[in-house]
Amino acid sequence: MTAPYVLDVRGLRIRLPGTARRVLDGVDLTVAAGETVALVGESGSGKTLTSRSALRLLPPGALAEGTVAVAGDDVLTMSADRVRALRTRTVAMIFQDxxxxxxxxxxxxxxxxxxxxxxxxxxxxxxxxxxxxxxxxxxxxxxxxxxxxxxxxxxxxxxxxxxxxxxxxPSLLLADEPTTALDVTTQAEVVALLGRLQQRFGTGLLFVTHDLDLAAALSDRVYVMYAGRIVESGPAKDLFACPRHPYSAALLASTPRLDAPLGRLPAIDGRPPDLRTELTGCSFAPRCPLATEVCDRHEPESRPVPGRPGHQAACHHSDRLDRSAADA
Structure with missing residues (x-):
């Protein structure tokens, strides 16, 4: 029986030596054959480690839980010989530099x-x-x-x-910010090339990027990652048109645009949480304008966005974001 996804990550948790919390904390992510999925977020959010887990390229001493299934087989429990064969025939990675x-x-x-x-x-x-x-x-x-x-x-x-x-x-291609070191013209050429090759070979593509405009133009679905957790996911068109997590909305607001009014770009206050600090409640709460006491005490579960199939957000106050978006 053919696996429904070329990549199926379920409950992935990774802890590194010397850290007080998990670097990845319960990541769920899928990529279907021929599909382009973008994984976006700030530097240090865990994007690269998530993609590298599909090749079992984990840092020394890393402790991993959960499953990372490639074409139906769990990479985390494979023998070394099978992992080598996987890296040669099934999964390939385009590195950033x-x-x-x-x-x-x-x-x-x-x-x-x-x-x-x-x-x-x-x-x-x-x-x-x-x-x-x-x-x-x-x-x-x-x-x-x-x-x-x-x-x-x-x-x-x-x-x-x-x-x-x-x-x-390969049935799965992992692209870790492959256009970051390139000029704008070459970036556009590489992105167009990836799209053509993906159609030609039917390869599933996981595209790791911090460039939201690029993710919107390239991907079918998007996962937004913050502090090792997926905080929002859904079809690219829905997520970028109407984000349902304050972090996603803040990232979009801070993206430079030619038609934006003059002045300073909006910025996200504060800094991402330190790996040496335990997290309680919502990881984004210290930087979130909508945060309340419940955010500090309870980690939000990912829930479907009403009326938007496949769109999910992990936020206690998505309804407040809905109203603010409707008022805008």
């Missing part, structure tokens, strides 16, 4: 082919042919196979990273 992810002393051709050759997935000739095909698909001439990473531009190297991620025909 391509220059930090590629060995500068190896030629690009070796970087693209050695993984599938060493694992026996392809022989050298087939791997080179596959690399050439994918480079052309991402708009790069196969002449780069003989070059070193330092001999090509950042935008071209990110395209090489995308080609490398597709070498094993």
């Amino acid at each position: 391509p220059r930090a992810a590629i060995n500068p002393l190896r030629r690009i051709g070796d970087f693209l082919t050695e993984g599938v050759v060493l694992t026996g997935a392809m022989d050298a000739a087939d791997a080179t042919a596959r690399a050439t095909e994918l480079l052309r698909a991402v708009g790069v001439e196969d002449s780069v196979l003989g070059k070193y990473p330092g001999q090509v531009s950042g935008g071209m190297l990110q395209r090489v990273m995308i080609a490398a991620a597709l070498m094993g025909d």
